[in-house]
Amino acid sequence: MTLVLPTASPRRKANFTAYELTVFGVVAALFLLALIGPMIAPADIYTSNMLETLFPPSAEHWLGTDDQGRDIFWRLIAGSQLSLFATVLVVILYSIIGMIVATLATVGPRWVDELLMRVTDIGLSLPGLVVSLGIATVLGPSLQSGIIALALTGWPMTARILRTTMRQTMEQPFVEGARILGVSRTRLMLKHVLPNSLDVLIVKWAGDISFTMLILAGLSFIGVGAQPPSPEWGAMISGARGNMSIAWWAVAAPGAAIVINAVAFALLADILQVRRDPSLRA
Template sequence: MTLVAPALAKPIRKPRFSPYELTVFSVVAALVLLAAVGPFLAPGSIYTSNMLETLMPPSAGHWLGTDDQGRDIFWRLVAGSQLSLFATVLVVFLYSLIGIAVATIATVGPRWLDELLMRITDIGLSLPGLVVALGIATVLGPSLQSGIIALALTGWPMTARILRTTMRQTMEQPFVEGARILGVSRTRLMLKHVLPNSIDVLIVKWAGDISFTMLILAGLSFIGVGAQPPSPEWGAMISGARGYMSIAWWAVAAPGAAIVINAVAFALLADILQVRRDPSLQV
């Protein structure tokens, strides 16, 4: 009688990404792609008034209707995706640069400089950022550029505080101590070893900041200190259509929905990245 060894069960491989994660990644990628190519797809008529087609409801000819100037809302949303998303990313990029610079100087500099920069950071954190940004944008004059500058100047303190704390912890790691023993200069130590091994803590924050900043940037345009007509920036579109909401709800709902979709997509992306970075948070 021949004995046959039982076949070993193949281990079940867990998918690298769940369907939920793939869906969020796909939506975010589609939004970024739309922002990159949107202005090239939209016709030039999005800036031209057509008073014969004002406030038309959604139809086959105008998928999301028209605004008070007879301009196609769908194509204005497509063209405005670049302004809304890329302006938001630019804000996050600018205040991240400021925050990284402050945190690096505070960590590498003398004790008194660290204390001075952190006290300035604490003052920035204690101030109502939105109110300060509103004041700066008002002084600079109503424009999208003013909104970008205002938010960049008020958004850096949290980045500086988080990164400085992380860099201090990294400085205590054995590989940093080893590099110091080998005679690596303090500046090279910071730029080559400490900063690259600390900045990953900001990746999750960046995704969440894009979501929050898009809402704030649209809010500045809505109240008149951000992008101005005839810009297809989504907040400016809502501002221009708010007076017709009772008779042309689609003119407000369409750009509002675009802002919500983008904000929620990047907020979900931030949650996924946070769980990936710390699996103990997974439910």
């Protein structure tokens, strides 16, 4: 035969390894925690208790208390919703922007493609953190500002990768076939090209969440994102850094929470990447 044909096989079974299942479990647990965290946390984590400031970790306060006497463990739990959901929101927002840009560049005439890709190039060449810092400062320091700033600076990579993939998909015979059938441009994009190009983003999303979580915490730490007394993790570190020499746990605990989340999502990204392209398997 001229072509090596893949054989028709029944739906591929998943067959996850123990390691993969562990990572999936951790990520699921982090999401669950973010969902129910604020509900199960006691109400007093938002109020000061000056009699219990900067207690070290103990049986009563597992991760100690902060300078306002609030329990750090429960603040982390409650804050996970803010941190994780804000991160996910940022990724969703900039992915939408990226998809719109990539789609317009793919269907549009040549000059639209050129224009959008030059704008994307500029976006890619600017230092994202510095620009978002600027935007957030102009908008006034708050978590919303941080989210908007990151959404506005995060999309170029998505747009670039997606456009490349969509161009490749456009070359597929089935896309040509749809054109011969008389399918409209909008339908061609929405039904044929986009669905067959998004795979590449699914892998990217997990990595994006990991990365964005660090950046968002960074903005809060610098002081242009979420503001104290918010239990957002970056803000918690920011609030506690003044007392680092006498109460290291108040800084280390939210730092560790950020790292655990970032690493979990980075590992997830890695697994998805290998699943998509098994040749990467060691």
